[in-house]
Amino acid sequence: MKPIYLDNNATSQVAPEVLEAMLPFLQDFYGNPSSMHTFGGQVGRRVSQAREQVANLLGAAPDEIIFTSCGTESDNTAIRSALATNPGKRHIITTRVEHPAVLSLTARLAQEGYRVTELPVDAEGRLNLEQYAKSLSPDTAIVSLMWANNETGVIFPVEEAAALAHNRGILFHTDAVQAVGKIPIDLRKNSIDMLSLSGHKLHAPKGVGALYVRKGTRFSPFLVGGHQEKGRRGGTENVPSIIALGLACDLAGQKMETENTVVKALRDKLENSLLIKVPRCRVNGDRTQRLPNTSNISFEFVEGEAILLRLNEYAICASSGSACTSGSLQPSHVLRAMGVPFTMAHGSIRFSLSIYNTEKDIDAVIDTMPGIIENLRALSPYWEVGDSICAGVEG
Amino acid sequence: MWEYTDKVKEHFLNPRNVGEVENPDGVATVGSLACGDALKLTFKLDENGRITDARFKTFGCASAIASASALTEMIKGMTVEEAAKVTNQDIANFLGGLPEEKMHCSVMGREALEAAIAHYRGEPAPTEEGKIICECFGVTEEEIARVVRENNLRTIEEVTNYTKAGGGCGGCHEAIQEIIDRVRGEGKAVTRPKLSNIQKIKMIEETIDREIRPLLQQDGGDLELIDVVGNRVLVATRGACASCAASQLTMKQVVEAKLRELVWPELEVEEVSQ
Numbered sequence: 001m002k003p004i005y006l007d008n009n010a011t012s013q014v015a016p017e018v019l020e021a022m023l024p025f026l027q028d029f030y031g032n033p034s035s036m037h038t039f040g041g042q043v044g045r046r047v048s049q050a051r052e053q054v055a056n057l058l059g060a061a062p063d064e065i066i067f068t069s070c071g072t073e074s075d076n077t078a079i080r081s082a083l084a085t086n087p088g089k090r091h092i093i094t095t096r097v098e099h100p101a102v103l104s105l106t107a108r109l110a111q112e113g114y115r116v117t118e119l120p121v122d123a124e125g126r127l128n129l130e131q132y133a134k135s136l137s138p139d140t141a142i143v144s145l146m147w148a149n150n151e152t153g154v155i156f157p158v159e160e161a162a163a164l165a166h167n168r169g170i171l172f173h174t175d176a177v178q179a180v181g182k183i184p185i186d187l188r189k190n191s192i193d194m195l196s197l198s199g200h201k202l203h204a205p206k207g208v209g210a211l212y213v214r215k216g217t218r219f220s221p222f223l224v225g226g227h228q229e230k231g232r233r234g235g236t237e238n239v240p241s242i243i244a245l246g247l248a249c250d251l252a253g254q255k256m257e258t259e260n261t262v263v264k265a266l267r268d269k270l271e272n273s274l275l276i277k278v279p280r281c282r283v284n285g286d287r288t289q290r291l292p293n294t295s296n297i298s299f300e301f302v303e304g305e306a307i308l309l310r311l312n313e314y315a316i317c318a319s320s321g322s323a324c325t326s327g328s329l330q331p332s333h334v335l336r337a338m339g340v341p342f343t344m345a346h347g348s349i350r351f352s353l354s355i356y357n358t359e360k361d362i363d364a365v366i367d368t369m370p371g372i373i374e375n376l377r378a379l380s381p382y383w384e385v386g387d388s389i390c391a392g393v394e395g
Numbered sequence: 396m397w398e399y400t401d402k403v404k405e406h407f408l409n410p411r412n413v414g415e416v417e418n419p420d421g422v423a424t425v426g427s428l429a430c431g432d433a434l435k436l437t438f439k440l441d442e443n444g445r446i447t448d449a450r451f452k453t454f455g456c457a458s459a460i461a462s463a464s465a466l467t468e469m470i471k472g473m474t475v476e477e478a479a480k481v482t483n484q485d486i487a488n489f490l491g492g493l494p495e496e497k498m499h500c501s502v503m504g505r506e507a508l509e510a511a512i513a514h515y516r517g518e519p520a521p522t523e524e525g526k527i528i529c530e531c532f533g534v535t536e537e538e539i540a541r542v543v544r545e546n547n548l549r550t551i552e553e554v555t556n557y558t559k560a561g562g563g564c565g566g567c568h569e570a571i572q573e574i575i576d577r578v579r580g581e582g583k584a585v586t587r588p589k590l591s592n593i594q595k596i597k598m599i600e601e602t603i604d605r606e607i608r609p610l611l612q613q614d615g616g617d618l619e620l621i622d623v624v625g626n627r628v629l630v631a632t633r634g635a636c637a638s639c640a641a642s643q644l645t646m647k648q649v650v651e652a653k654l655r656e657l658v659w660p661e662l663e664v665e666e667v668s669q
């Protein structure tokens with residue numbers, strides 16, 4: 001059975017055009033772009049073209065794009081580079097809801113003696129810009145804020161935040177892994193210094209990403225090696241995937257309109273229908289400042305993993321912020337930072353759509369979900385039918 | 396994704412005995428919403444003290460639901476005394492095993508059963524007593540000591556898998572380690588009777604003959620037991636070993652490790668020239 005795939009913030013399907021475009025570089029055109037011969041050189045030209053395609057989507061110049069292996073590498077590179085080029089500064093600002101690619105790194109840097117400010121968010125997952133501005137200090141080496149949250153889709157005002165940092169001469173990095181391809185980005189119109197993106201979130205394969213570094217920004221490489229990427233990232237280029245990423249960015253630009261109209265409409269239909277059909281559920285995160293494809297809904301008094309595995313029986317793929325699925329024993333750090341009550345956090349389900357979803361997919365979920373929740377609630381000791389006050393509620 | 400057995404999946408998708416027994420003889424709820432799983436167990440006895448009906452309600456993940464379903468199936472038909480002997484491992488076995496990280500689901504089943512039996516007997520629930528060690532998940536010293544003992548756990552990570560204790564802020568890790576050390580210390584004292592000196596010397600000689608000498612002889616060396624003073628084992632090296640600069644290392648690493656493993660954990664090997 002073809003799955004109904006609503007887990008695109010985890011990873012996405014490789015676009016058929018993208019697959020087709022990369023295949024020749026796994027077959028006939030296997031040359032090394034650094035080689036002197038035409039056989040390799042022609043590959044180098046295609047890599048340049050891909051760089052232009054990525055730059056175009058972001059409103060950047062091609063030589064501001066460094067290809068990397070993933071979003072995590074881009075994040076690590078950006079933050080480490082900022083620290084290396086500002087050796088006198090010992091302060092880092094980020095938020096509590098960042099991806100582990102940033103939070104695990106800053107936790108490690110804290111152990112190395114850096115001062116790390118993790119800004120809180122409100123119940124809707126929003127950042128307080130005033131509080132953010134106050135946290136900027138002459139000792140701050142870098143600010144790293146995500147453009148859009150992977151779990152809730154909530155969008156941070158990164159452009160304003162970047163301007164505030166810039167006014168004080170502080171470098172600004174954004175993890176835009178979830179935002180790129182889903183919402184318009186134009187780096188000519190803001191002062192963001194560095195931006196991370198990842199291929200597999202926008203219909204390119206896994207194992208390729210990019211880091212945007214604004215022209216004139218001092219930079220220190222993370223992977224030291226050959227002269228690839230103008231010495232900014234050693235290692236032979238992952239040519240097929242870079243070609244793929246280029247085309248995927250091109251397509252994302254073309255589909256931006258669809259993403260923000262058709263996909264958004266499907267997401268809204270799914271969300272609104274579930275809110276109506278299932279009692280005691282709610283949306284996590286600010287619904288006005290949000291990615292068009294993401295919906296994070298909590299179903300009270302049931303546990304997320306149980307919901308996912310029941311959905312799995314219908315070949316419906318989603319994800320959850322519950323403890324059992326977060327890989328730890330506590331619900332997702334994002335929901336905890338938002339102060340989502342435990343009764344809600346354990347039963348949170350994230351649906352993340354893409355341009356490949358159809359109305360039929362969404363209707364199937366709308367038909368399936370209420371039964372699953374009802375069924376699991378019938379098992380739950382906290383759920384009393386017809387009783388809005390439930391026994392034994394904690395947290 | 397978790398690797399669940401078919402039996403876990405089957406019990407999760409078609410849980411048996413859902414609900415609550417009317418006028419139960421035993422009833423208990425363990426866990427909490429905050430912790431992410433909870434189980435309410437009720438059972439009813441016949442005139443001979445056998446469990447005729449057992450039902451559950453669970454808030455939790457697939458393996459929590461499956462463990463509760465399995466538990467009710469297992470205890471139906473048992474006497475209370477028989478049911479009291481069911482361990483978390485029995486529940487896991489019934490399901491064909493659980494992923495390590497999910498063993499706490501089977502422990503929750505056992506705890507609910509115990510608490511329900513205690514309720515039936517008019518005793519306080521056993522796990523509610525004692526000092527809380529893990530604040531994040533409300534796990535007591537008694538509970539941790541018990542799973543360590545019953546499941547032969549060695550590391551904090553294992554304790555977390557079985558009880559969740561330590562899986563939050565990590566502030567209780569030191570205390571958990573102390574409990575592990577204490578419980579494992581108990582075990583040794585019980586299973587290892589004290590050796591008389593003569594027994595000890597005999598066992599050391601045998602071990603050297605059987606396990607160590609053949610190893611050394613491969614390299615043209617040999618070893619002679621000179622004396623045993625308390626836990627000090629005095630040996631002299633012969634042949635190639637005697638002139639080998641690395642022999643000190645060989646002593647410590649090979650001989651001592653072997654003797655500690657097979658004879659007595661506190662033995663110390665010393666080389667004497669004779």
Ligand code: FES
Nearest residue numbers: 529530531563564
């Ligand atoms: S006190 Fe045990 S994990 Fe926090």
